[in-house]
Amino acid sequence: MDFIKRFIRQNWIMLCAFIIPVALMGGYFAYRSMAPFGSSSILTVDLGQQYIDFYSYFRSTVLSHPDTFFYSFSKDLGGDMVGIFSYYLMSPLNLIILFFPGKTLSVGVLVITLMKYGLAGYSFAWLLQKTKLQAGFRILAFSTSYAMMGWIIANQLNVIWLDVLYLLPPVIWGLIKLVNENKPWVYIIWFSILLVINYYMAWMVAIFTILFMIWQLNDRSLGFKTSFKRFLKYIGSSVLSVLFACALLLPTLYALMQSKGTYTETAVKFKFEYFPFKMLGKLITGSFNFKEMPSGQPNIFVGMLMLMAFLLYFVDRRFHWRPRLASFAITLFILLSFCLQPLDLLWHAGQFPVWYPYRFSFVFSFWVLWMAAHVLTPNFRIGWKKVIPLAIIIIAIHIYLKLNMSSFSYITDSQLLISIGFSFVGIVWLCIPRYYSPFLYDGLFVMLATFEMATNAYTSLNNISYVSQSDFGDYTTELDKAVNKIKKSDSGFYRIGKTFMRTKDDTMQADYDGGSHFGSTLEPSIPSFYGSIGEPDGDGFVAYTNGTQVTDSLLGMKYFMTARPTTSILGQTTSSILPATSNKPDLNRENIKSEDSLTQTYRNKNALSIAFAASDKIKSLKSNTSDPVAWQSKIYQALAGDKSNKSLFEVQNFDHVTFNNVQTSKKITGTVFSKQNLLEPAYVKLTFVPKTNESYYLTFGANLTSDVASYYLNGKKLTQYPTFRNTVIINVASKQKGKPVTITFKMKQQTMWLQNVSLYKLDQSHFDKLKTTLKSSPLKINYHSNTKITGTIDVKKQHQLLMTTIPYSKGWHVKVDGKNVKTTKVINTFLSVPISKGHHKVELYYRSPWLIAGIIVSVVSIGSAIIFTLYQHKRRTKNRG
Template identity: 45%
Template sequence: MSGYFMYRQMAPFGSSTLLTVDLGQQYVDFFAYFRHTLLAHPSGFFYTFQKALGGEMFGVWTYYLLSPFNLILLLFSDHNLPTAIFWLTVLKYGAAGLSFAWLLLKTKVQKHLPVLAFSTSYALMGWMIANQLNLMWLDAIIILPLIIWGVIRLIDTGKIRTYVGWLAALLIINYYMAFMVCLFTGLFFIWYWLSNSADFKAAVASLRRFVIGSLLAAGIAAITLLPTWYSLSISKTQYTQTDWSFKFEYFPPKMLAKFFLGSFNFNQMPKGTPNLFIGSLMVLGALFFFLQRNRKPLTRWVGLAITAILALSLCFEPLDLLWHGLQFPIWYPYRFSFVVSFWLVWLAANALQPEFVPKLWQLGAVTGICAVVVAYVWLNLKQFSFLDQSQMLIGTLLLVAATCLIALPDKRPWFYQLAFVCFVIIEMSSNAATSLNRISYVTEPEYQNYQRVLATQSNRVTSADHGWYRMTPTFMRTKNDPLSGQFNGGSVFSSTLEKSMPTFMGDVGEPDGDGFVTYTNGTLLTDSLLNMRYIMNQQTTGGELSNPDINSVSTRADLVDYKPIRKDGLITTYRNPYALPVGFLANSQILSLENTTKDPTQYQANLWAALTGNARDRHLFSAQNFDRVVFDNVRQQTKLTGAILQKTNLIKPGNITFYFTPKTNDAFYLTLGSNLIDSNVSISLNGRPLAQYPTYRNTIVVNIADHQKGQQVKLQLHLKKSTLWLQNFTLYQLNNQQFKAGQQKLAAHPMTVTHHSQSRITGKIKVNQASATLMTTIPYAKGWHVTVDGKTVQPKRVAGIFTALKLGRGTHTIRFSYWPPLLNLGILISVLSLMICSAYIYWHRRHQA
């Protein structure tokens, strides 16, 4: 793989990188956070305000970052993370092959040169090629053979140490893939246990050891499993699938096409069939395993049953759902198919022994099966976008050549073994190159130029202002920019994002989804409430982006209300004079606020009114009419909001242009329903493309004018399809003066932060009345421990997401400190499990002696 990557000029050997899809849009920023936390800011290990508005990080560590290979990242700067990722990827490929080779050698299933063939097939299997970008999953491929070696040792010798140690390690490193490995390990144990138990007593003893070993491994890993369980309970498990049916997800024989060379392309990532490619020799070897009469019938029949279960899991919805922890995956389907590839390669390694010479009937049976598969795939070739006729021809020829290689009578000479290895290496390498050539990658300059701009701008702010605040850019490379740029922001993309975060952000008009939020659509009100003290904005010229490496995703005409404090080339940084502190006294109405509207501007106003206690603030935003609307090749409508626009002539472009002239210098905002996304319509403002994050599932708020009294504003919609639903398309005017009055009232009683880190905040506040409510924009979480003047208090959840306290008269010292729920219990269970495991191993040794 190193040679292929060098040929593709991947950094450090060229200007390309391995960054693509989630690796380039998500994981690389987590790797930057990994470096920052271990090298400079350890307080962010359990919690950070760089994750959206703030969030726990234990789930992030246990899913993305606990691989020991990640220590390599500490040797590289943020600027050179693409090079670090190259070495991570190459080393994990190598480690996967090494671990499988170790299994074959320790079990004596194979020896000498052929070991290289089987380990290469395992390391370069189709699943590995398709998922090399999901670096955090690859440790499971490395550790699986070691766990299986532990199972074999447990049954053969009664020793549990290897099994317990490696299973515990995988449970700690990546609980998600470990779950799939645990299911497969149970199946493998059944097969090997039934095949090798000498008598009933020995079988019972092996079963007892397996159960005890599994429980001890889980107990040892409790230090991460229990806090992770809590993390998942407030994030990913909130989306657990409850609507499923007993059905096949596709016609099962379609998966057979994945055994042909190059059976992967980009379209297979979001929704495809399982990645099963393991090479011709391995497929044939697995088939021959079931035809070898020198094996126990029980071994073959149980093996066949397990193969059937695995095959059924690859197409039958309930089993597929089970393997994925009752959650259908978003992108990368059939993530567990690596265990199927392991199983098939393992069967092939057992079958293709040097002394094995297939009989004529065996050759006929296998040839017949292959002929049927080839015929089916060839006749249905148009259904497989990843295959063409040349691939089919090559795949068929490889099957023929592999059959001839296996049929040779004498397999012991070194030149036969060398040919066997070379055949596998050539085929597996060809599949990797064919598949990966279809994937595009981020170039190193694209990554480094943006990273340099973001780091420079954020560092200039944070080095000058050491207080507690949030900041946001109007441009974005990824939703995890705050993690790589090291600033408290409002955006994130993480599978372990607390569900309350996208719920709140969607309610106030920000783009959100299951696992992501982006703070790209702020208003004067939300900027103030969320303490967005600084905004970094890229200037545009002539409607085009000034820097191709910087993608503007936000339109903020209301930045004229803020003070520009620095201009570095194309980037201007603004200070928000209306940013409220992280904590301030508010009206007690906030404690009982519930969201009863789907209109984000109304919810913002209701939230503000509950904080100020002023009922008039519920009308901060008022709906406005456009002065004039021009329809071009679009059927005219009298009522715009909710209207369905239709082109008059389907061939010609369809446009609708809105004009209005503000009569005040207030800020004007436009709401856009989830149907008005980039794939349906393009929007221009005053002749320039409207900078906006392209996808959203709830109604968003877009700022289109501010301080433009008497200046005509032109908004144009360009239909991309024959019809367009103007969902929640409404113009609103914010009462700037009333907003400022409310802001001054809330800012009059701040909590002054005296010390802060990512997981601790200490502040002082003076309360003049007998009872008051301290409102904070710290996201509520059970892990927050709060004291007032040294006494523990129970915080309250407000607006479904934030933390508030009830305070009495006087000057108070408030301390917030975060500690992951269930971590102490996990530590206790892990320590006890280690002690029990050590005692068991000691007892077993004494008993054997």
């Protein structure tokens, strides 16, 4: 107990620096009833739609199968995971997640978020103590302002970025030691750690360290020669940090070159992205709302008092003119970076952010608080010659914002009044001499800063809505239950599809192999393939929601989970907790594998193995059509060596078309329909009667979004994943011979283009014949993991290859009968290898490209650094002796 008391007594300021932001934000989370405090959750936008699933994946990787650190079939059809981990999951605080399984995962994310708030405050307080810029409990004003800056409030949902706030201060301390003491190791170690934890934020910090070094060298009287040497040592230290982290950085770089790096901007325009004065709106409390997420200005709020202290630095004659001039130049550069396109791209590594603009604005907030800490020292004095211009600037800012409130959706009159109030109290505090009552003066300082930051946090976050805990927890529980039933009955390798979805990363949430994914390291060939076969796709996502019998078979979708509608006490059908995203009458053809009150699981008897013998005609198959139905048929027929020129799908006519409040037309597809009476409902209803029990599919183009029309199948709302940029295929009937089927397009706008609206029937006998051929020579798997698959195959024909539905990557290596075989890419998507007729043993294994090279570089660099350091130490010891 004595030790604890002594520790608290000696470190109470640092503990408070941690506790204050945790208490303030914890209180807010409790106020918003976020689990475990109530029925809501901390999940919103990307945190609820992406990161939470990655955290679940992190748990399964650490606790169950570490090989998924390198590769996973939970990522769309299979993909490298090093890039995912290095961008999303390398924070050491993620280990907290291990204690929060299933539906409690959201609570774990809340705990991690609070920890990052607390560590940010602790880290900045530590830096101020180390540099002796501030002392006593007045440090808490700066640490709280730092930990709760506008950037972290706006990006709280991007919890993966928040580690940078507690890592930036030790990096800066390392730079200070490098310049002042010629000791680079603190900087090297902490910058290496930052590179490993989040290379993306490290890039922004790297740019800022250049600016900070320029300021430091102007702030110290070292002379040109010494300054130049220190700057060169800084460059060398930065390079060494990169070499230390190469074990992770090199494979990550390769992954980026295959995915996100392909979207780097090559055409840059020298222009302002908006009127720069719009940034002034971000100086007001509560200057954030949902509209600011996709686009807006940089989040730079640190409080009016800290802003005023920052402005005073430039006219404070306690500091030499050189560092003040350097500081002004650096400030101008960062401010220009917030609105000038080339500089904005520089900070974002050559890519415009998709949502969450100006992600580097945390460096400006640090810069403002760092300068403010230089100004607001115990011996600070201010005269009227400085107070009056300062007051005029603050008043001018508020007048400008009041006159232009229509341009700021996040500013209200009450917010302006609150900001004016804080500004007035801040100016009064600046004018009061500290020597009358230092304790009361410092206490008021801490209270003012803390209250202003808390007001900003609460006001800003009140503009954001959150996912309820039940929506996340109940869905996750039911998904896990359904997946675990499949796993218990089948330990083989297969993919699972479903007709419901919470997120596109459900596969990672429940740890199964599927076909959907949303992530920044998605290889472009995968969306391209999905779009070509009629599945929803985008630059960063794919969703396997529109499978036909053909694609379900080809991609090995062995099981399908569907949601059963729940029934109320009154017997009325209500929506399930499992939101439907597709319609799949094809499941009428399959047997139910398992079921419970909310789900049914079907077994797809047509599913192919992950690898199988196929005709080598597939190597020469090129896409010459934008019709996904035709392309599916060409792929399947080429694989089976089908000599028939007849497509698997036959075009069908509608038996009847009903036009309501639109012009009539003999042609449906490609016609633009217009409302005749703008005030009356308008729709086009297509009717057909299946003449067989075969599967029927409807296609429609990307123009037919949910903004243009509502879709109905047999009078019920047709569930379809809403985001798609290519023609999609929808299953509308199966085993429904003689039963009329109606498809209705209800217009939401004045016009509606029925783009690529066509009806097709699958030739079931033709499909079954080809499927039987492809299933005749499967790879019989005797071992499988995410990075290794072994098995045997009996190839019964000549001119065959081993076809896989593993996305092609240079990381995959194949041995046939113990000999390495060169891999090839077919249909610009999948891995294949040549194989001869006969019985063969096959081994496929994955090794992340550049991983071995990266490890070698890191080991050699670290080893050499240790040897060199020991040699220098021994030499110095010898010289002293």
